[in-house]
Amino acid sequence: xxxxxxxxxxxxxxxxxxxxxxxxxxxxxxxxxxxxxxxxxxxxxxxxxxxx
Numbered sequence: 890x891x892x893x894x895x896x897x898x899x900x901x902x903x904x905x906x907x908x909x910x911x912x913x914x915x916x917x918x919x920x921x922x923x924x925x926x927x928x929x930x931x932x933x934x935x936x937x938x939x940x941x
Contacts, residue, residue, distance in 0.1 A: 903911070
């Protein structure tokens, strides 16, 4: 059990490079989803305006 706890790297123990790499990975995983959601929101607003 101790081996499992010591093998985990916490964010406070990570180097700045590792933190930057993690943020970059998260950014590229989340950004496309947010872009698609924003795009559909925009289309919805445009369609509602055109119907009224």
